[in-house]
Amino acid sequence: MTVRGFPLSYKAEHVNFNRELTLEDLLTLARSGDKAAEGKIFERLLVRFTLIAKRRIDGDDARDVAQDACLTILEKYRTEAPAGRFEAWAHGILYNKIGNFYQRREVRRSWHAGVVSGDAAQLSDPPPQQELRRKLLGCIRKLVVGNRRYARALNLMFLGYKTNEICVKLNIQPGHLYVILNRGRRLLINCLDKEVMP
């Protein structure tokens, strides 16, 4: 028996009904047996895991890995997730799944050397969206002239430097670098919003 969809066993004062439930709230509900909360956790994690996985794995494989990680989390979160550190634990599982994916792929490649070309074709980037590219190029041209510090930091990043190395090179504090980057990002987004589609 539940009230407003939450089990009676759950202490209502832990949840502020006027705001969106946080991951922590959902976790508390799910641990007390709320299937709807469990579903919401799955949804929320899946979309975030997919985004993170796509940065490391191309194509549909990223979605599969994210789904796999979510399933593992749903199986184990009641028993294995450390209290108060759920996010770190969940992120660790995703990282392990990504690592497993790369291991499996290497094994597959060694077994079927001929299939590698097929894999590579699947892993290659989709054709770039020309419109996005045109807009971005136009805005970058403006930014390079208008915000030299941002352009300089971008350039160093593209040359492979990490933030701490860039700070040393530019002789600035990390906080200052993040301010430069986020200010540049805001200008870039403003410019991208203004760019008119042909």
Next chain:
Amino acid sequence: MTTTTCLDPRMGALLHAYELRGLSESDTVAFETHLLTCDCCFTAVQSFEPYAKLLATDAAIQGEIRGGFADNTSLPLGRRLGRALWPDHVTPLLRPAVLMVVILLLAYPAWRGLNEDPGLFVRATQKITLMPTRSGAVDSFTASRGQDGIIVFGCPGARPDQSCHIVITALDDARMKYDVTVVLDADAVGHILFPARLMRPGAYQLEIDDHNAAVSGEKQVYRFMVHP
């Protein structure tokens, strides 16, 4: 409903560095863990992801940025001048454009001072000392251009703090006559200002008009020459 503010601004600051794949491994893990709970950052990363991917992978875009730091002689003169005067990598207060404004602000009053009415400002003066001599030789001075003369003269027999009427005339120009009343100082020495506009090369006579000459009963007269 999506949260519009970041739950942890300290982590939120890493947003763009993460999008550009510029964070160290530990910072990346920390930020991704933050992404799991923060809707604000997640939405931002998700919406920017297509551009972030292009930024990270597109050679033309990277080339555009790199080109901005290469030789810029192909740029128009105005833009090159703008970059030279307002370079981004220099602290704002030290940028040449700012320094030029500061220099102009400092130089303008000086320039105005040189061009304003000389009477309004303190100017250099030259001293012309006239003392009685037995030989009656005529003193001569060089007129420095634009400098007023301070004439210091002695009045034999005069009392300290006495007032005198002084008349200066040019011996070769009858129109030039400058008269002024002065009060002698404690040593019975008088000081008058002889304006530069009146002081032209030539011979001058300084006459102490109403001096109470108890000794001789004659007027004390000095003659002096001003050379160009």
